[in-house]
Amino acid sequence: MSSTPKLSDEEKKARQREYRRRYQEKHPHRHRSRHVKSRYGITLEQRDGLLAAQGGVCAMCGADNPRKGGMDWSVDHCHDTGKVRGILCHPCNAGIGLLGHDKQLLSKAIQYLN
Ligand SMILES: [Zn+2]
Numbered sequence: 001m002s003s004t005p006k007l008s009d010e011e012k013k014a015r016q017r018e019y020r021r022r023y024q025e026k027h028p029h030r031h032r033s034r035h036v037k038s039r040y041g042i043t044l045e046q047r048d049g050l051l052a053a054q055g056g057v058c059a060m061c062g063a064d065n066p067r068k069g070g071m072d073w074s075v076d077h078c079h080d081t082g083k084v085r086g087i088l089c090h091p092c093n094a095g096i097g098l099l100g101h102d103k104q105l106l107s108k109a110i111q112y113l114n
Helices: 009-026 028-040 044-053 090-098 103-113
Strands: 074-077 084-088
Touching: 028 044, 028 074, 044 084, 074 090, 084 090
Parallel strands: none
Antiparallel strands: 074 084
16 A cells, blocks of 8 residues: 555646646647647648748737737637637737627627727
């Protein structure tokens, strides 16, 4: 029998978070590459190709950088089909994401702002 005390679920989660944080710090490109591939089905190189095809700027606002310290470009995709729509800066991706990618709601937001 092991004398190692059993970790609580909270302690296990904290250890996993710390392990992930260290791994990401040690292998930033590898981590990002895996994330993009597993989440959006495209490689980091394909993502960069899409960005280049957009002229190296956000597909929505035209910003030439992701505009948040340490943040990378966002791969915008349809949540129903998974199809990649384009590459967005962080504010544009967050904005449409917070409004649930809902075209009617986004339209209402524009009406409200006018
Ligand atoms: Zn943008």
